[in-house]
Amino acid sequence: MDARKITAKERMAIPRQEMSAQDPKLRIGNFREVHLGLTPEQAQMEALRCIQCKDPVCIEGCPVNIKIDQFIKLIAEGNFLGAVRKIKEDNVLPSICGRVCPQEDQCEKVCIIGKKHEPVAIGNLERFVGDYERTSGQRVDPVIAPPTGKKVAVVGSGPAGLSCANDLAQYGHKVVVFEALHELGGVLVYGIPEFRLPKEIVREELDGLRRMGIEFRTDVVVGRTITVDELMEEEGFDAVFIGVGAGLPWFMGIPGENLVGVLAANEFLTRVNLMKAYEFPNSSDTPVFDCKGKNVAVFGGGNTAMDAVRTAKRLGAEHAWIVYRRSEAEMPAREEEIHHAQKEGIEFMLQTIPLEFVGTEKALLNGVTCQKMELGEPDDSGRRRPVPVPGSEFLLPIDMAIISIGNGSNPLIRQTTPDIEISKKETIVVDINTMQTSKANVYAGGDIVTGGATVILAMGAGRTAAAAINEKLAGAVTT
Amino acid sequence: MYSIVSAIFLAENIKKFEIDAPRIARKRKAGQFVIIRIDQNGERIPLTIADSDPEKGTITIIAQGAGKSTRELNRKEAGDTIADVVGPLGTPSHIENFGTAISIGGGVGTAIAYPTAAALKEAGNYVITINGARSRELVILEEEMKAVSDESYITTDDGSYGFHGFVTQKLQELIDSGKKIDFVLAIGPIPMMKAVADVTRPYGIKTVVSLNPIMIDGTGMCGGCRVTVNNEIKFGCIDGPEFDAHQVDFKNLADRNRIYQHEEKQADDAYAHKCNLTGQA
Ligand SMILES: Cc1cc2nc3c(=O)[nH]c(=O)nc-3n(C[C@H](O)[C@H](O)[C@H](O)COP(=O)(O)OP(=O)(O)OC[C@H]3O[C@@H](n4cnc5c(N)ncnc54)[C@H](O)[C@@H]3O)c2cc1C
Ligand SMILES: Cc1cc2nc3c(=O)[nH]c(=O)nc-3n(C[C@H](O)[C@H](O)[C@H](O)COP(=O)(O)OP(=O)(O)OC[C@H]3O[C@@H](n4cnc5c(N)ncnc54)[C@H](O)[C@@H]3O)c2cc1C
Ligand code: SF4
């Protein structure tokens, strides 16, 4: 179909293009990606659904304001590399954001087409061009300014750190990224499972960053191996960006939480994703709780909970439940993941809270008593608060419980750099226009500032900080 | 990649390594540990930093073959490499001049207690060390311990060397002798640490133990290392590994450390089988 000749009616008649997916029955037996992506024909067809609004509200919906109308137009014209280039002006990791952004709450939520029809599949298109670049062998490497002679340390290699490093390198600064773990990528590698974001993609994006001259040092825990002050005073960094993410998983504080078989989602997911425990004992030495034929309950309703429960199913769980205190509409997880989970046979036990974990004499978990909830009056956040239904207690027999109710913040930096101001919630306090902390030449962004949020918000924060650091280093701003 | 500078067996199954890790060597304090990963498929295992040489840029670790990963480590020789060494992790030991301090090490726990005993000595304490082993061949660091002690004792379960009996019996003897004891550090198997805590509790002697929960990241991210101390959740890798012995729930630690017992045995058996086939065990 020719983009120029298409009539409005024809345009509206094009259905939203669906990506093909692995059959649920098959995919619960493997860790391969669920979605298989759009074909080039589908992508162009989908791009034609965009009416190229004069006032593209979708852009406002995107936390980093990707020029959505423009990149979609380039796709419609078949200029896929041009589209990548356009996206990369605002977002360096399109293959990743296209896969993990909660589009239904952001760009696609406000898309005009969505008022009457399904919104334009902006996320899927972004993913398509990102993948096109990676697989076509024609990399769109960014232009790098001449070296400035300035050195910046980026602490943490999650999305916040990576996007900050990318921009700083483009400005011509020397960038060294310090990462505590043995692998780079933060939550992208240890949290989000392979079946949602293949690690190969993260590795390829990292190769791109390496080609820009960014240096990566793994196995460095800032605050332990070296402090922020030492980075500046002894190693000569002119500025430091802190993107260390969330940490310290929260527990529920109910009886029995220390029984054998009760795990934080981070532990379960780290074992499986980062340490490849699903290959145990063959090509991984890290074990994970044997889920085969077992009953597993995951407590929570966010992306982490959904990832954990679907991982347990793939490891062979007989029953895999989501136990969540509100209803499906209130679940913070991406809509697509909830749908995928339902198709994979995940059982949703909604409006339910756990009261106590129970176990055997040997302290092995074998059940959880739960109580039903109903919706009461709206609370401060405007959501109706769940209240317990008297007499609705029941026992759910389970062998493993995964707690996924969120994280506090990592304490290592604040313990060793007391002059960085922190909030009551122990997150780092910054000026949101520059991401500057209370300490001179130290910036921060991502989950360590916001508490658990999203990949794109972390990336946006990294960019904002990079711009401010650049200005500061250029001497334009004096503080 | 981190190179092994030297590797020698101290006793059967217990090996001492010097590893090139300059940043860690410069930074580490008594009571801290590293997490190592032997190779691409390796698990992340915590090991105490027994000593360091900041000039040479090396750290010393002492590992006991307990399962697959530590056995594999113990087959490494000088010149070999280890994929990852990260640290120093954990909160350093709280060191001050308590007066009279007793350091108790059981088995490979002696290696973990050694740096803290040395630091206690340096801080001016009258240091008494009690090091227990099952039998004479398993006694480690005897000379090193002597060098940092004002009094030092060896105990063996079978009486083949030193005092015949458990470390707790020797400890009780010292207490009964009327010595004023201000501080006790105990590191070793969980039942031993619990027994020491039980001995000192009635006397109100400040007692610290170093716990060995299962760890992965060591940065406070995964929650796997959580222990119950004073009925609260604490993270071994951040808040510890040292805790007030009188407040630790040892049973909970012992239970939780068994979570992967079945899988660990599976890996160890498969590894032993492979070694037998290649004749390199
Ligand atoms: C299981 C899971 C699923 C998720 N799914 C989604 C999703 O679908 N969509 C979405 O938008 N968001 C999702 N999120 C949230 C999203 O991943 C985070 O908001 C985002 O990764 C935050 O980025 P960050 O760069 O701030 O931190 P992180 O990604 O957490 O990276 C921080 C990095 O810093 C390192 N580090 C920590 N301390 C130190 C130190 N002292 N020294 C050196 N390095 C250190 C860490 O090891 C880590 O690599 C999910 C989160 C989880 C846990
Ligand atoms: C802070 C700390 C310091 C330590 N210092 C030393 C030391 O200096 N020398 C020494 O020999 N040992 C030390 N250990 C214990 C050592 O980490 C374990 O023996 C080792 O991880 C066992 O791994 P494996 O595969 O050989 O054995 P496995 O067969 O996997 O396990 C044997 C035992 O080790 C425990 N274990 C297994 N994996 C881990 C893990 N990732 N983290 C912690 N424990 C685990 C298990 O509970 C089991 O009881 C320390 C542990 C901690 C937490
Ligand atoms: S980055 Fe996320 S919000 Fe922005 S356009 Fe892409 S999918 Fe939409």
Ligand code: SF4
């Ligand atoms: S709002 Fe929807 S139709 Fe309009 S430009 Fe954005 S994507 Fe296209």
Ligand code: FES
């Ligand atoms: S080892 Fe993961 S939180 Fe301590």
